[in-house]
Amino acid sequence: MSKGLPKRSEDYSLWYNELVKRADLAENSAVRGCMVIKPYGYSIWEKMQAQLDKMFKETGHQNAYFPLFIPKSYLSKEASHVEGFAKECAVVTHYRLKTSEDGKSVIVDPDAKLEEELIVRPTSETVIWSTYKNWIQSYRDLPLLVNQWANVVRWEMRTRLFLRTAEFLWQEGHTAHAKRSEAIAETEQMLDVYATFAEEFMAMPVIKGIKSANERFAGAEETYCIEAMMQDGKALQAGTSHFLGQNFAKAFDVKFATKEGGLEYVWGTSWGVSTRLMGALVMAHSDDFGLVLPPRLAPIQVVIVPIFRSDEELEAITAKAKEFMAKFRALDISVKFDNRDTHKPGFKFAEYELKGVPLRIGLGPRDIENNTVEIARRDTLTKETVDLNKVDIDTKVKQLLEEIQANIYKKAFDYRTEHTTEVSTWEEFQEVIEKKGGFVSAHWDGTSETEDKIKELTKATIRCIPLDQVEESGHCVLTGKPSSGRVLFAKSY
Amino acid sequence: MSKGLPKRSEDYSLWYNELVKRADLAENSAVRGCMVIKPYGYSIWEKMQAQLDKMFKETGHQNAYFPLFIPKSYLSKEASHVEGFAKECAVVTHYRLKTSEDGKSVIVDPDAKLEEELIVRPTSETVIWSTYKNWIQSYRDLPLLVNQWANVVRWEMRTRLFLRTAEFLWQEGHTAHAKRSEAIAETEQMLDVYATFAEEFMAMPVIKGIKSANERFAGAEETYCIEAMMQDGKALQAGTSHFLGQNFAKAFDVKFATKEGGLEYVWGTSWGVSTRLMGALVMAHSDDFGLVLPPRLAPIQVVIVPIFRSDEELEAITAKAKEFMAKFRALDISVKFDNRDTHKPGFKFAEYELKGVPLRIGLGPRDIENNTVEIARRDTLTKETVDLNKVDIDTKVKQLLEEIQANIYKKAFDYRTEHTTEVSTWEEFQEVIEKKGGFVSAHWDGTSETEDKIKELTKATIRCIPLDQVEESGHCVLTGKPSSGRVLFAKSY
Ligand SMILES: [Zn+2]
Ligand SMILES: [Zn+2]
Numbered sequence: 001m002s003k004g005l006p007k008r009s010e011d012y013s014l015w016y017n018e019l020v021k022r023a024d025l026a027e028n029s030a031v032r033g034c035m036v037i038k039p040y041g042y043s044i045w046e047k048m049q050a051q052l053d054k055m056f057k058e059t060g061h062q063n064a065y066f067p068l069f070i071p072k073s074y075l076s077k078e079a080s081h082v083e084g085f086a087k088e089c090a091v092v093t094h095y096r097l098k099t100s101e102d103g104k105s106v107i108v109d110p111d112a113k114l115e116e117e118l119i120v121r122p123t124s125e126t127v128i129w130s131t132y133k134n135w136i137q138s139y140r141d142l143p144l145l146v147n148q149w150a151n152v153v154r155w156e157m158r159t160r161l162f163l164r165t166a167e168f169l170w171q172e173g174h175t176a177h178a179k180r181s182e183a184i185a186e187t188e189q190m191l192d193v194y195a196t197f198a199e200e201f202m203a204m205p206v207i208k209g210i211k212s213a214n215e216r217f218a219g220a221e222e223t224y225c226i227e228a229m230m231q232d233g234k235a236l237q238a239g240t241s242h243f244l245g246q247n248f249a250k251a252f253d254v255k256f257a258t259k260e261g262g263l264e265y266v267w268g269t270s271w272g273v274s275t276r277l278m279g280a281l282v283m284a285h286s287d288d289f290g291l292v293l294p295p296r297l298a299p300i301q302v303v304i305v306p307i308f309r310s311d312e313e314l315e316a317i318t319a320k321a322k323e324f325m326a327k328f329r330a331l332d333i334s335v336k337f338d339n340r341d342t343h344k345p346g347f348k349f350a351e352y353e354l355k356g357v358p359l360r361i362g363l364g365p366r367d368i369e370n371n372t373v374e375i376a377r378r379d380t381l382t383k384e385t386v387d388l389n390k391v392d393i394d395t396k397v398k399q400l401l402e403e404i405q406a407n408i409y410k411k412a413f414d415y416r417t418e419h420t421t422e423v424s425t426w427e428e429f430q431e432v433i434e435k436k437g438g439f440v441s442a443h444w445d446g447t448s449e450t451e452d453k454i455k456e457l458t459k460a461t462i463r464c465i466p467l468d469q470v471e472e473s474g475h476c477v478l479t480g481k482p483s484s485g486r487v488l489f490a491k492s493y
Numbered sequence: 494m495s496k497g498l499p500k501r502s503e504d505y506s507l508w509y510n511e512l513v514k515r516a517d518l519a520e521n522s523a524v525r526g527c528m529v530i531k532p533y534g535y536s537i538w539e540k541m542q543a544q545l546d547k548m549f550k551e552t553g554h555q556n557a558y559f560p561l562f563i564p565k566s567y568l569s570k571e572a573s574h575v576e577g578f579a580k581e582c583a584v585v586t587h588y589r590l591k592t593s594e595d596g597k598s599v600i601v602d603p604d605a606k607l608e609e610e611l612i613v614r615p616t617s618e619t620v621i622w623s624t625y626k627n628w629i630q631s632y633r634d635l636p637l638l639v640n641q642w643a644n645v646v647r648w649e650m651r652t653r654l655f656l657r658t659a660e661f662l663w664q665e666g667h668t669a670h671a672k673r674s675e676a677i678a679e680t681e682q683m684l685d686v687y688a689t690f691a692e693e694f695m696a697m698p699v700i701k702g703i704k705s706a707n708e709r710f711a712g713a714e715e716t717y718c719i720e721a722m723m724q725d726g727k728a729l730q731a732g733t734s735h736f737l738g739q740n741f742a743k744a745f746d747v748k749f750a751t752k753e754g755g756l757e758y759v760w761g762t763s764w765g766v767s768t769r770l771m772g773a774l775v776m777a778h779s780d781d782f783g784l785v786l787p788p789r790l791a792p793i794q795v796v797i798v799p800i801f802r803s804d805e806e807l808e809a810i811t812a813k814a815k816e817f818m819a820k821f822r823a824l825d826i827s828v829k830f831d832n833r834d835t836h837k838p839g840f841k842f843a844e845y846e847l848k849g850v851p852l853r854i855g856l857g858p859r860d861i862e863n864n865t866v867e868i869a870r871r872d873t874l875t876k877e878t879v880d881l882n883k884v885d886i887d888t889k890v891k892q893l894l895e896e897i898q899a900n901i902y903k904k905a906f907d908y909r910t911e912h913t914t915e916v917s918t919w920e921e922f923q924e925v926i927e928k929k930g931g932f933v934s935a936h937w938d939g940t941s942e943t944e945d946k947i948k949e950l951t952k953a954t955i956r957c958i959p960l961d962q963v964e965e966s967g968h969c970v971l972t973g974k975p976s977s978g979r980v981l982f983a984k985s986y
Contacts, residue, residue: 067527
């Protein structure tokens with residue numbers, strides 16, 4: 001099954017693509033740039049969604065749904081927004097097809113041309129703020145804390161499964177506030193939610209920071225982000241939270257009556273994560289044998305594979321497996337018993353390795369006889385035989401799942417620590433970016449020109465100005481101009 | 494709040510539209526035919542989704558996600574499918590906008606024309622079966638049991654919130670089977686799932702049946718449906734389940750190697766319900782004061798409204814409310830304590846009436862003193878004072894919620910029974926359809942011509958041939974030709 005999975009060290013990019021396809025996460029569709037998310041991949045996305053949705057609701061947000069289509073003119077209402085999003089988008093111009101004259105195919109009906117073209121949403125600020133105009137009159141209507149789970153489309157020329165696709169799934173939070181400070185607090189709160197999710201559920205350490213002007217969301221005053229480090233030393237932006245100031249309120253004329261009787265523009269935020277997280281999850285932990293999934297997001301946490309030659313053996317094993325399953329389920333541990341007789345145990349072992357199931361329990365006749373069980377860990381690829389006379393199987397499995405969750409986090413954290421390098425000179429900068437990769441912590445003079453120049457020379461960009469940046473006077477690694485703190489550079493996805 | 498809600502008896506259609514908007518379920522957007530589902534409406538839809546999703550998974554289905562866009566040529570591959578769906582659809586012809594020459598707006602970039610136009614999915618059979626071609630090789634790959642939660646677009650000319658919108662949300666199941674009998678069993682199983690959901694969760698009785706050829710899904714061999722009766726005597730199709738035969742397998746060349754070594758076309762089904770169910774839910778139960786929600790789908794099952802004049806009173810009431818809430822939550826009863834000091838109790842009462850909260854608990858100083866509580870039922874609009882020295886509040890509330898669920902089902906069931914009329918003559922048929930409304934059970938000669946003629950004369954269509962149809966020889970109500978059983982006619986949404 002995993003035969004021929006390319007090695008990470010040989011071709012990381014090919015390894016990623018092949019793994020996504022062979023582990024049944026996703027595949028390309030016949031429509032350029034649009035992917036099919038396969039059932040196994042989708043079941044991981046569902047676990048992500050469920051946890052994020054819970055966290056959004058715990059912080060007071062409600063879900064809603066806004067239209068897929070955006071009138072073309074809406075995009076132009078916020079000046080910098082249109083620059084960022086109008087370029088690559090799917091444009092609906094007609095609303096009917098008709099049968100061709102030869103009767104063999106369908107053609108676009110020229111009589112069914114829309115008066116104003118519709119854009120398939122690349123993000124929903126414009127359509128949502130045009131709606132908020134009607135929902136917000138008074139300070140009593142604020143804060144308005146809304147989230148949407150939806151599909152969006154950005155017409156990307158070069159696409160990669162999960163990481164950059166023309167259509168992707170995401171959530172987009174859009175909130176409205178009476179005060180600037182409240183909107184900033186919301187922006188920061190949601191960044192924290194994303195960071196907590198990434199670290200505690202995806203087992204993926206992230207740096208919280210602020211984007212430079214170059215990388216800021218089109219229409220935001222400030223973009224906050226979480227940045228993760230992949231196993232090839234490239235950074236991946238895993239989530240963003242934008243403080244929109246009053247930009248969209250002004251563009252769509254959304255004002256509210258204050259407690260004091262005034263009339264003011266509303267303050268806004270927006271924040272989102274997408275199926276891109278699936279790509280991050282794969283790249284952060286997986287190995288040359290396949291996926292390595294954090295137990296808290298694994299659709300199947302434990303698989304039980306029977307090893308048997310006769311029906312009698314299978315019967316005894318099945319009885320034991322059922323006992324295990326009842327115990328696991330009582331602890332909310334998801335378990336699968338793979339008793340297919342069409343495949344041999346070795347085939348199944350490789351399959352669950354490829355699919356990243358955290359724990360595999362092999363059960364053979366000798367285990368039944370001795371009251372033992374063999375447990376294999378996906379993260380370390382180690383096995384141990386457990387004596388069930390001494391150890392509770394459910395307690396043991398629960399503890400192992402927690403260990404795995406912690407271990408893969410630590411592994412990713414250590415990798416990132418090793419691949420974060422402080423540099424002082426331009427020569428060092430180039431050498432580290434080129435050879436070692438990872439985050440490069442360096443002084444920067446704060447100008448877009450310097451950032452552009454560095455990108456041109458090295459392909460590295462500023463991933464963020466870390467929130468925990470230490471004040472430290474220094475000199476820009478490229479220009480030598482004064483700087484008051486280090487920022488993080490990296491090549492990125 | 495509910496002031497001025499039109500009466501059902503005066504203008505049912507206006508009552509519906511106003512109720513949907515005032516109860517914060519949905520509203521029209523600036524994009525013609527596309528609605529905004531507001532947070533309260535969406536929270537009901539989420540409860541529907543969660544329950545349906547659970548039932549789909551319990552019957553062995555997995556979720557996946559397929560592209561929003563369908564290449565135009567795909568639609569033509571299944572001959573009858575294109576007839577049914579190509580007419581009204583959103584067509585993407587371009588993939589880029591650019592700034593206009595005067596710099597003031599954006600225009601479609603004529604250089605960014607797609608080679609082949611893309612259709613925004615009106616339903617996904619074509620794109621899914623083109624994918625299944627790669628997923629299915631052998632009998633071992635079958636059955637394939639997949640569901641998708643998605644948005645779809647059908648360019649409707651006359652739209653109504655939830656009932657008929659250009660974009661709507663739905664789920665579409667698409668399954669593939671080795672045998673005709675298995676596919677039929679799946680089609681019937683999913684119809685049963687829908688019927689169970691409608692009756693046990695929506696408290697809405699439904700008739701299970703088969704569509705006549707006129708109303709069959711474009712591309713199906715047989716369409717099964719559930720039909721519900723609204724309070725104005727019109728029928729509403731609440732869900733459909735299609736047996737596709739080998740139609741899509743043939744159109745997309747999906748064959749599988751049989752156990753016996755042959756090569757055969759795969760058998761298919763598809764089935765779906767949509768946000769239309771929200772419209773059905775509103776119309777089945779609500780009254781002139783607002784929504785009446787079945788407790789099993791109500792986002793808030795119990796609201797506690799404090800009635801107080803002083804802070805001391807509010808404190809004592811709050812303590813009691815907290816005690817109640819803890820008890821309710823332990824029984825999985827959702828509860829809201831509305832302690833806003835910006836609105837008076839009377840205002841709140843009307844608001845929760847409008848929003849269909851099944852139970853309202855009023856708590857005043859005298860209740861605290863006497864250890865009593867006043868509970869108001871939304872369905873009957875009755876109140877009772879409960880002596881907490883004698884009655885457990887949580888047991889009482891749980892029992893009342895169950896009573897309400899059963900009561901509104903019974904009310905809808907009785908209405909339908911009263912509005913189902915057997916007729917023998919064409920005069921009776923016309924009179925009942927025109928004056929009494931509801932289902933008319935009548936003999937029909939089985940031809941599309943007769944069905945068309947009846948529709949032309951009365952606007953009534955065959956809602957279904959009930960699965961529990963009794964064999965009974967008779968004569969077609971219009972033509973007098975022989976018939977072997979009655980079918981159900983009605984005007985419908
Ligand atoms: Zn960053
Ligand atoms: Zn029917």
